[in-house]
Amino acid sequence: APIKALCSERVDDWRRKFEPLGLKCLELTGDTEINEMFEIRDADIIITTPEKWDNMTRRWKDNRSFIQLIQLVLIDEVHLLNDISRGATLEAVITRMKTIQQSSNNSLRFLGISATIPNSADLAEWLSSSVHPATSLAFGDEYRPVRLELHVLGYDGGANEKDAFKFDNNLNYRLSDVLTRFNPEKKPALVFCTTRKGTSQAAKILRETGGRFVRDAQHQYRLRKVAADLRDHALKELVENGIGCHHAGLLAQDRRILEAAFISGDLPVLMATSTLAMGVNLPARLVVLKNTVMYNMGKTEDVPESQVLQMIGRAGRPQFDDRGTAVILTRNSSKRKYETLAHGLGFIESSLHVNLIEHLNAEVVLQTITNVSEALDWLKSTYLYVRVRKNPQHYGISIGLPEDVLDEKLQDLCLVNLNLLSKIDLVKVD
Numbered sequence: 001a002p003i004k005a006l007c008s009e010r011v012d013d014w015r016r017k018f019e020p021l022g023l024k025c026l027e028l029t030g031d032t033e034i035n036e037m038f039e040i041r042d043a044d045i046i047i048t049t050p051e052k053w054d055n056m057t058r059r060w061k062d063n064r065s066f067i068q069l070i071q072l073v074l075i076d077e078v079h080l081l082n083d084i085s086r087g088a089t090l091e092a093v094i095t096r097m098k099t100i101q102q103s104s105n106n107s108l109r110f111l112g113i114s115a116t117i118p119n120s121a122d123l124a125e126w127l128s129s130s131v132h133p134a135t136s137l138a139f140g141d142e143y144r145p146v147r148l149e150l151h152v153l154g155y156d157g158g159a160n161e162k163d164a165f166k167f168d169n170n171l172n173y174r175l176s177d178v179l180t181r182f183n184p185e186k187k188p189a190l191v192f193c194t195t196r197k198g199t200s201q202a203a204k205i206l207r208e209t210g211g212r213f214v215r216d217a218q219h220q221y222r223l224r225k226v227a228a229d230l231r232d233h234a235l236k237e238l239v240e241n242g243i244g245c246h247h248a249g250l251l252a253q254d255r256r257i258l259e260a261a262f263i264s265g266d267l268p269v270l271m272a273t274s275t276l277a278m279g280v281n282l283p284a285r286l287v288v289l290k291n292t293v294m295y296n297m298g299k300t301e302d303v304p305e306s307q308v309l310q311m312i313g314r315a316g317r318p319q320f321d322d323r324g325t326a327v328i329l330t331r332n333s334s335k336r337k338y339e340t341l342a343h344g345l346g347f348i349e350s351s352l353h354v355n356l357i358e359h360l361n362a363e364v365v366l367q368t369i370t371n372v373s374e375a376l377d378w379l380k381s382t383y384l385y386v387r388v389r390k391n392p393q394h395y396g397i398s399i400g401l402p403e404d405v406l407d408e409k410l411q412d413l414c415l416v417n418l419n420l421l422s423k424i425d426l427v428k429v430d
Helices: 004-021 037-041 050-057 060-067 078-082 087-104 120-127 161-172 175-182 196-208 217-229 233-240 252-264 305-312 332-341 352-365 372-380 383-390 403-423
Strands: 025-028 045-048 072-075 109-112 147-155 189-193 243-246 269-273 286-290 293-296 299-302 323-331
Touching: 004 025, 004 045, 025 037, 025 050, 037 060, 045 050, 050 060, 050 087, 060 087, 072 087, 078 087, 078 305, 087 109, 087 352, 087 383, 109 120, 120 383, 147 161, 147 332, 161 196, 161 286, 161 293, 175 189, 175 196, 175 286, 175 323, 189 196, 196 233, 196 243, 196 269, 217 233, 217 252, 233 243, 233 252, 243 252, 286 305, 305 323, 305 332, 323 332, 352 372, 352 383, 352 403, 372 383, 372 403, 383 403
Parallel strands: 025 045, 072 109, 147 323, 189 269, 189 286, 243 269, 286 323
Antiparallel strands: 293 299
């Protein structure tokens, strides 16, 4: 799964389901301490992140007997391949598992799960083996346990870096109307903000602009009991008004109290950071995405589409509701983009070419690659190769080239990166 929080969520759920059947689940992430290989060997189901499994399999030949026991690789959120910062690691580690499959002739299967994308057949082509071609299955909205209604509200402003902060702050003053309009029953509502500070600011402004979500005297009593257990003094007053903030900066105890109050329905509104909330199983009747622009390394950029889908997917509580509502607040110029997003992501491209040098180096160390010809063979087993043949311009290669010329271009790309590794004495090229 893409992040540690999602792994933890899945482990908690699957332990309840699988351990009564005698199947042991193991969480393997940067937050877990696994001291011995026998602990991993003893597990039936391993839940891990691409980065951690990359680390584990970079020495798979030392643990060949264990690695070859693996029968199924389930890739949750496989559209992460599109992610410019993390997609390359996911692609490299799945390609490595394909190499293991071919070298050991075992019956390893791959199952990739994605948001709706138009080129799922490309993923199937990549995951196929010569013996077992992959099947691509598409499921429409009719398979959702609850119906999702999506509303996109566009506002003027935020067109440049200078206006971005002001635009984000202005959206705080629109939250009260949005919550009243789309959630008149005051059922649990999640509001996603892009920063920790943003959650606190949005909560305070919501309270100041008349956002009271207390239903009656009994509800007020329950909220005061929740507030009394909190350690964070700033949160207490907000919670008494039916508003909470959830982010990694809070004490774990306070986070758990807020989560329990939200799940029970006592806390009507919870502000949360978008990154953290990806891994918190808190479905809501209403989800509001406050702004689609975030700061990264001092610059503004759009929140990744896959993350937006993850957030709006929290709308709807199967055990309580027959529908869920998601509202996206964005710039007028982006309104159309997010209206079409409800129907799925755009084409999933590879990001491997951006970080190719790191993953070539790892395969050289593993001796998967010992010469330039093998480097090209390895590249041909990647998702990058599938997409380069179909959309070469995306990767800076001219359209309409014969396959042998395209292979030469890719071999040159490998050679450039191998020479760079040679210059810093990580590999030797004859």
